[in-house]
Amino acid sequence: MVKVTFRLNGKAVTADERPGRSLLGFLRGRGIFSVKHGCDHGECGACAVLIDGKAYNSCLVLLHTLEGREVETVEALEERGKLHPIQERFLAEGAVQCGICTPGMIISLEALFRENGAPDEAAVRDALTGNLCRCTGYVKPVNAALSLAETDRDE
Amino acid sequence: MWASIHTVERPATLEQANALALGEGATLFAGGSYLAAAKQEEFHTLVDIHTLLSCDVDAGEDAVRMGAGATLQQIVDAFRDREDVLQLAACARWSCPSKMVRNQRTIGGEIARERLDSELVVLLHALQTTLLVTADEEIRVPIGDWDGLGIITGVEISRNGLRSVEVQRFALIDSAPAFVIAAGVLRGENARFVAGGKTEALSHMEAREGAMNEARLTAFAIEAANYYPSDAVGSQTYKKAVLRTALKRIRGAW
Numbered sequence: 001m002v003k004v005t006f007r008l009n010g011k012a013v014t015a016d017e018r019p020g021r022s023l024l025g026f027l028r029g030r031g032i033f034s035v036k037h038g039c040d041h042g043e044c045g046a047c048a049v050l051i052d053g054k055a056y057n058s059c060l061v062l063l064h065t066l067e068g069r070e071v072e073t074v075e076a077l078e079e080r081g082k083l084h085p086i087q088e089r090f091l092a093e094g095a096v097q098c099g100i101c102t103p104g105m106i107i108s109l110e111a112l113f114r115e116n117g118a119p120d121e122a123a124v125r126d127a128l129t130g131n132l133c134r135c136t137g138y139v140k141p142v143n144a145a146l147s148l149a150e151t152d153r154d155e
Numbered sequence: 156m157w158a159s160i161h162t163v164e165r166p167a168t169l170e171q172a173n174a175l176a177l178g179e180g181a182t183l184f185a186g187g188s189y190l191a192a193a194k195q196e197e198f199h200t201l202v203d204i205h206t207l208l209s210c211d212v213d214a215g216e217d218a219v220r221m222g223a224g225a226t227l228q229q230i231v232d233a234f235r236d237r238e239d240v241l242q243l244a245a246c247a248r249w250s251c252p253s254k255m256v257r258n259q260r261t262i263g264g265e266i267a268r269e270r271l272d273s274e275l276v277v278l279l280h281a282l283q284t285t286l287l288v289t290a291d292e293e294i295r296v297p298i299g300d301w302d303g304l305g306i307i308t309g310v311e312i313s314r315n316g317l318r319s320v321e322v323q324r325f326a327l328i329d330s331a332p333a334f335v336i337a338a339g340v341l342r343g344e345n346a347r348f349v350a351g352g353k354t355e356a357l358s359h360m361e362a363r364e365g366a367m368n369e370a371r372l373t374a375f376a377i378e379a380a381n382y383y384p385s386d387a388v389g390s391q392t393y394k395k396a397v398l399r400t401a402l403k404r405i406r407g408a409w
Binding site: 002018019020021022025040041042043045048054055056057059060061062064065108126127129130 | 205
């Protein structure tokens with residue numbers, strides 16, 4: 001077994017799991033279902049999480065690599081029932097269809113906005129390249145991100 | 156879940172890591188993006204070396220030096236505010252379109268993987284990159300001469316005499332893996348081309364700049380095309396034509 005302690009959505013957790021256990025499997029085992037078993041190969045992005053503020057595919061992250069690190073999922077973004085600005089923009093723009101890719105997209109965009117408060121379209125599309133979506137054609141998700149960037153630029 | 160993994164070893168030194176990696180069913184683990192995706196059943200022990208590797212990227216005036224633990228995204232970020240003359244950031248992006256995977260994939264792992272359809276690997280061969288490798292001792296070895304033994308700890312690309320670095324890639328769509336990749340480097344009076352992509356082997360050609368005429372490029376394309384398969388993308392003849400186009404575009408940019 002591998003024992004590892006890290007922070008998950010603001011709280012310290014200790015995992016005592018078999019070697020080879022992925023972060024995706026661990027999170028869903030704890031009832032965190034925003035992360036999806038899309039492909040298990042790091043190709044679809046439906047399992048995206050933030051680790052130390054950067055977006056990763058949790059299906060490719062083995063638990064033993066997380067010692068002392070900070071993991072965040074979409075569940076951590078809303079505060080006391082108030083949606084995160086990216087979530088609000090997605091709803092306002094109608095950027096959610098089936099919803100499978102949505103948590104992953106929001107995580108990717110949150111990572112982007114943490115490093116660049118006013119990204120351009122190229123940066124938004126680069127951030128979303130690892131999030132596969134069959135519904136939206138990326139039009140409204142990109143619009144949602146750019147409208148938020150515009151707001152941040154104006155402020 | 157990677158069910159075949161029973162043990163994770165965290166060696167304190169690279170020498171220990173080398174010894175552990177020789178064990179049956181053991182494999183080195185740094186970024187892990189390839190290993191965790193493939194979940195190969197024959198591996199039972201991960202020898203985790205990611206804390207032993209430097210992840211620094213130094214885009215110096217005389218050379219670019221990178222620790223083997225540098226992620227592809229760190230390479231992209233290192234050239235965000237400076238001119239990407241060596242095409243390193245561009246090739247890091249092309250070889251791994253997903254930013255999430257770029258955050259995890261290391262340059263050392265990319266080289267060790269010997270992925271012939273990686274724009275970054277093809278470029279590094281064209282640039283005659285020097286690898287720092289630790290086996291019994293640390294040695295410097297040209298990337299084309301590395302026998303796959305030991306642990307890559309660093310990468311060095313000399314800027315000496317560099318006049319032009321061009322990369323051409325052909326894919327069905329921009330975000331798809333390229334089926335033909337060509338990299339051309341002009342250093343001093345010498346030119347070097349490397350062809351890769353969906354091929355059985357990288358092909359190389361070197362000559363004086365003045366000798367890189369159309370006939371020579373065509374001959375190289377014919378020879379390199381032998382390693383490309385005829386498949387759903389196109390025939391070997393088609394890929395030869397694509398490669399020849401790529402080489403001419405690179406030559407035209409000089």
